[in-house]
Amino acid sequence: MLNFDKDRFVGIQSGAISIADDVRSLMKKLISGGAERLFFMGTGGVQLLTLPAIELAGRLSTFPVASAFPAQVVLDPPAGLDDKAVVVIPSLSGTTRESVELLSFLKARGCITITLTGHKDTPLAQEADYNFTNFAEDDTSSEMFYLQTLLIVLALLAERGEYAGYEATVAELKTLPELLVGVKAAFEDTAAQLAATIKDENYHIFTGAGSVWPESYYYGMCILEEMQWIRTRPVHAADFFHGTLELVEPGVSVFVFKGEDKYRPLSDRVENFARRYTDRVRVLDAAAAPLPGISPEVRALISPVILATELERLSAHLEVLRQHPLTTRRYYKRVEY
Missing domain, CATH: 3.40.50.10490 (Glucose-6-phosphate isomerase like protein; domain 1)
Incomplete structure (x- = not known):
């Protein structure tokens, strides 16, 4: 295949799916700790990659799951951005300007922040409450973010008793x-x-x-x-x-x-x-x-x-x-x- 490195691709996507157990544990902790809302806030195209997971949550759960544009949030935030809100911020670089500004804004309001990044030594990876870093680049990031945001929503639904097949689904995804x-x-x-x-x-x-x-x-x-x-x-x-x-x-x-x-x-x-x-x-x-x-x-x-x-x-x-x-x-x- 033209300009394709199989080992690199498989390693990156396997890394994306490897967060499944940690995500499930984190969702259990956050739900039991009183989290009441989940937001996905990515800048640019990466926010589009979160939409299938958000749509899935809307079909299967009554738990509020929404999306928002970081550049708008810091100007006029939606209701509910407080210590009961969990905000997921995906960013391949970990340095996206609007997302870095958003993270500071959310931390000041007491929100629980989770970042998904492709690089560890970055502001978004180091300053969030929770971070999942999996090295990736542009040609592999779409699958990675689709899978990681899917796992987050499925873990949330599983903890709420709204999705019974989490372990079986993860087993299939690992292949x-x-x-x-x-x-x-x-x-x-x-x-x-x-x-x-x-x-x-x-x-x-x-x-x-x-x-x-x-x-x-x-x-x-x-x-x-x-x-x-x-x-x-x-x-x-x-x-x-x-x-x-x-x-x-x-x-x-x-x-x-x-x-x-x-x-x-x-x-x-x-x-x-x-x-x-x-x-x-x-x-x-x-x-x-x-x-x-x-x-x-x-x-x-x-x-x-x-x-x-x-x-x-x-x-x-x-x-x-x-x-x-x-x-x-x-x-x-x-x-x-």
Whole structure:
């Protein structure tokens, strides 16, 4: 596979899942200690990677689990940011400016803080109440944060008696890193062909529903826009027919992401419509990925992980064909924000 280090990838994803026992113990401690609310507050694209876990909590639990933008929180915080609130802050670098400012703000209010970082010797790793550091870089961080935030929510639900299969789910997830290598290998030729097809296209609509909607948003904004300077229009599949459908015409690229949860029919509906009006419909379906030994229940939880690991292969080919490394930015180091 192009520019892929199997051992590095497996090690990073195994490290992500290895926090499962500690997360369960921590959730037990926090719930028994009186925690009443859970927030996820990430800056930029990493916040999108927390949304599938938040959505899962909203379906299975009455415990308040919400998201918020750090840059907004420090200006006008939501209700409930006190010593009964647990706030999870993911940051690959551990130095993200808005998130560092947020951490100080939360500590002053007495909130319980948990950080998920890719580097230990950083402000977010060292100054939080609890930290889980697992070395990762851009090409491996999506799967890592999807898995870690999923484990946090599942541990919370398990402690509240709202999810009975925590140990069994973790056992399956521990086999996932090696299986994801197989997913990448199975998708490699498709990724190469798709990259060759779209390398000169400058606009794409991205859509999905349920747990894969955040990945469609993330890939459009954080990969194609930020790392390739390609214009995109992410739109939730439930909103597609309330505006974006009018942009579909011959030659318009529509990426449809499909998961294995109950929201899949929303993506099917968009695909069926788009195929009637454009010849550029690209479907990425988590259900097509080979994952032997993973139960349907767990597959439904990890659809965004599957798509993220496939899309990394697309990115690897795109940066070569477009002669535009994923690390190249115009403004990232120069913007005061």
